[in-house]
Amino acid sequence: MIGLFANPAHVILVIPAVFAVLLAVLPGYRLTARLNVLASLLTLIAALSLFVVPRAAPGAFLLVDDLNIVFVVLNTFVGFTAAAFSASYISHEIETGKLTPAYVRFYHGMYQLMMFGMNLALLSNNIGLMWVAIEVATLTTVLMVGIYRTHAALEAAWKYFILGSVGIALALFGTILVYLAAQPVLGEGEAAMIWSNLIVRAAEFDPKILNLAFVFLLLGYGTKVGLAPLHAWLPDAHAEGPTPISAVLSGLLLNVALYAVLRFKMLIATHPEALAPGPLMVAMGLLSVIFAAFMLYRRRDIKRLFAYSSIEHMGIIVFAFGMGGPLANFAGLLHMVMHSLTKSAIFYSVGHVAQIKGTQKIEGIRGLTQSHPVLGWGLALGVLAIAGMPPFGVFMSEFLIVTSTFAREPLLALLLVFGLLVAFGALLMRLAGFIFGEPTGKVGPAEASFVPLYAHLALVLAAGIYLPGPVVAWFQSVAALLG
Amino acid sequence: MDRIAFDIAHLLAGGLVLVSFMMIYQDRLYALLNVFALHAVLLSLSVSWQAYTQHAPHLYVTAAIALIFKAIVIPGVLHRIIRQMGIHREVEKVVGVGVTMLAGMGLVAMSIVLMLGLTEAADAFAREDLAFALSVVLLGLLMMVTRRNAVSQVVGFMSLENGLILAATGAKGMPLVVEISVAFSVLIAFIVIGVFLFRIRERFDTVDDVALEDYRGEVE
Numbered sequence: 001m002i003g004l005f006a007n008p009a010h011v012i013l014v015i016p017a018v019f020a021v022l023l024a025v026l027p028g029y030r031l032t033a034r035l036n037v038l039a040s041l042l043t044l045i046a047a048l049s050l051f052v053v054p055r056a057a058p059g060a061f062l063l064v065d066d067l068n069i070v071f072v073v074l075n076t077f078v079g080f081t082a083a084a085f086s087a088s089y090i091s092h093e094i095e096t097g098k099l100t101p102a103y104v105r106f107y108h109g110m111y112q113l114m115m116f117g118m119n120l121a122l123l124s125n126n127i128g129l130m131w132v133a134i135e136v137a138t139l140t141t142v143l144m145v146g147i148y149r150t151h152a153a154l155e156a157a158w159k160y161f162i163l164g165s166v167g168i169a170l171a172l173f174g175t176i177l178v179y180l181a182a183q184p185v186l187g188e189g190e191a192a193m194i195w196s197n198l199i200v201r202a203a204e205f206d207p208k209i210l211n212l213a214f215v216f217l218l219l220g221y222g223t224k225v226g227l228a229p230l231h232a233w234l235p236d237a238h239a240e241g242p243t244p245i246s247a248v249l250s251g252l253l254l255n256v257a258l259y260a261v262l263r264f265k266m267l268i269a270t271h272p273e274a275l276a277p278g279p280l281m282v283a284m285g286l287l288s289v290i291f292a293a294f295m296l297y298r299r300r301d302i303k304r305l306f307a308y309s310s311i312e313h314m315g316i317i318v319f320a321f322g323m324g325g326p327l328a329n330f331a332g333l334l335h336m337v338m339h340s341l342t343k344s345a346i347f348y349s350v351g352h353v354a355q356i357k358g359t360q361k362i363e364g365i366r367g368l369t370q371s372h373p374v375l376g377w378g379l380a381l382g383v384l385a386i387a388g389m390p391p392f393g394v395f396m397s398e399f400l401i402v403t404s405t406f407a408r409e410p411l412l413a414l415l416l417v418f419g420l421l422v423a424f425g426a427l428l429m430r431l432a433g434f435i436f437g438e439p440t441g442k443v444g445p446a447e448a449s450f451v452p453l454y455a456h457l458a459l460v461l462a463a464g465i466y467l468p469g470p471v472v473a474w475f476q477s478v479a480a481l482l483g
Numbered sequence: 484m485d486r487i488a489f490d491i492a493h494l495l496a497g498g499l500v501l502v503s504f505m506m507i508y509q510d511r512l513y514a515l516l517n518v519f520a521l522h523a524v525l526l527s528l529s530v531s532w533q534a535y536t537q538h539a540p541h542l543y544v545t546a547a548i549a550l551i552f553k554a555i556v557i558p559g560v561l562h563r564i565i566r567q568m569g570i571h572r573e574v575e576k577v578v579g580v581g582v583t584m585l586a587g588m589g590l591v592a593m594s595i596v597l598m599l600g601l602t603e604a605a606d607a608f609a610r611e612d613l614a615f616a617l618s619v620v621l622l623g624l625l626m627m628v629t630r631r632n633a634v635s636q637v638v639g640f641m642s643l644e645n646g647l648i649l650a651a652t653g654a655k656g657m658p659l660v661v662e663i664s665v666a667f668s669v670l671i672a673f674i675v676i677g678v679f680l681f682r683i684r685e686r687f688d689t690v691d692d693v694a695l696e697d698y699r700g701e702v703e
Contacts, residue, residue: 169624176613176650188657189658193659
């Protein structure tokens with residue numbers, strides 16, 4: 001037992017797994033909501049301890065390195081704040097009768113199971129295990145998206161399930177191909193599926209099989225990242241599920257899928273004769289940015305609007321990693337962290353706004369700064385940050401991506417800037433409507449917890465003004481690792 | 484691998500592709516379920532043959548799962564669901580059978596070209612087995628996108644998954660195959676329960692956008 005808890009990676013997995021069972025059986029939504037926050041906090045503490053506890057050597061199943069620590073800490077942090085937001089959100093849903101206590105029990109159990117799946121995906125050293133973990137995370141979110149059981153929610157969950165399964169199936173095919181490429185070099189059995197073995201010997205694999213594998217993996221996991229043209233599930237799933245889940249989907253699950261793509265990109269990049277993964281990722285990223293930027297204009301549902309904004313930002317991140325090199329990778333990593341923090345903050349405020357107004361329609365949401373100043377300005381700051389206004393962190397990472405691209409591929413940089421500006425215009429246009437003018441609809445008092453919202457915004461602002469030296473050094477080492 | 488073992492493996496894998504095609508032209512849900520059960524039986528035979536020739540007894544577990552769960556339990560449960568919930572018994576198609584069949588042939592040709600184009604590094608059996616497996620996967624995908632009923636989409640997904648199991652068992656010595664097939668079975672059980680619990684009675688008109696605009700909150 002002691003050996004089990006000496007390694008924080010085990011603790012990160014055990015806590016959500018135990019609490020998933022516990023929360024599914026315990027009665028009383030107030031208690032379970034608090035326990036949900038507690039479990040997420042404990043997981044976060046365990047994740048932070050990864051920095052100080054000496055790392056175990058990569059095992060047959062788990063791996064801890066500079067790259068996944070960043071993802072795990074971000075994952076558990078947003079998981080914790082989303083749980084805190086979810087506690088106040090859910091009590092409102094119970095009061096209005098949108099959810100029954102039995103469903104809330106199910107919801108909390110699923111929440112921890114999802115955290116378990118995501119953490120396992122990030123920590124796994126076995127590419128088969130990683131696939132299973134991403135499947136678990138997907139399944140739990142499918143169930144949570146459909147939890148309201150309205151026609152629209154079921155439709156969204158079904159679409160998400162179908163497209164997600166297709167993605168996951170393609171990813172498994174890619175995984176099998178990677179095994180097939182590794183098997184002649186590393187021998188049959190477990191050894192040929194362990195990532196830390198693969199990366200050492202990848203240069204000896206058959207390049208054609210690797211190429212094909214990467215295409216399948218990029219399409220498969222790319223579906224889960226929400227890259228155009230495989231994004232169709234994303235806006236529906238964000239709009240119809242409970243808002244804490246929208247925050248977690250945008251802030252975390254997309255990152256987990258991206259992490260899987262990055263792992264395989266690192267693998268194929270070490271092979272001199274295999275195809276360069278960069279151009280494929282750049283093309284898909286750019287397509288997503290431009291497509292999503294235009295789609296932002298025609299949205300009439302506030303959660304759908306920010307879902308498209310997530311597609312845009314995942315596009316920017318994939319673009320940056322596709323460009324590669326120390327600076328672009330650094331910027332991509334920073335942008336991923338900033339996007340997770342900002343987008344989840346936006347969903348925290350949108351969740352409360354939609355509850356107060358009783359609608360998600362954009363036309364029903366006006367004059368928030370007059371009726372609910374704290375919430376309204378929180379939303380305004382979040383939207384300004386995500387649109388890329390200085391001095392927020394998103395501006396800094398976008399600036400780095402654009403300048404590093406201008407130095408290498410001016411034409412691509414122009415296209416990227418075009419997409420960014422189009423999206424910027426759409427978001428500011430909508431923002432003016434949300435916060436100014438006469439308040440419309442219900443103006444009841446907000447029973448909200450603003451701490452998670454403003455904590456995220458403060459972090460994004462702080463990162464935009466001053467990034468501490470150790471963080472920069474850490475990100476630089478990860479950027480170097482990504483090649 | 485000796486000649487006859489090789490041929491039998493090919494026969495079974497090719498049979499799976501053929502049955503995938505048979506699923507494409509079924510008009511009735513019950514008939515579709517029966518053909519799917521046949522698909523699962525063939526998969527089970529194919530996996531058992533791999534278990535025997537590769538001397539990998541754990542693959543018998545995967546074969547047993549395919550036989551009991553996918554060939555018997557799931558089609559049986561789906562039969563009951565269709566009867567109890569009064570689901571339309573016809574398969575509603577988005578595209579006509581002829582076009583779908585042609586597209587299917589194109590996909591099979593594509594997967595053969597892709598897979599046989601791989602170098603000789605992979606052994607001949609793994610390569611050709613993968614060509615069949617990819618065909619089954621793509622035909623399953625095709626079925627999912629050209630059908631409207633939830634039940635026939637689920638059947639499409641299950642046949643796709645059969646293709647993946649075929650690929651995984653063909654890759655010699657691949658670990659986690661049994662675990663993956665269990666994970667898939669859990670996934671499918673979830674879905675079937677979902678179809679039942681959530682009363683996904685008829686269909687989702689994901690293709691017919693106009694009818695859905697209202698639900699999506701995108702209409703003025």
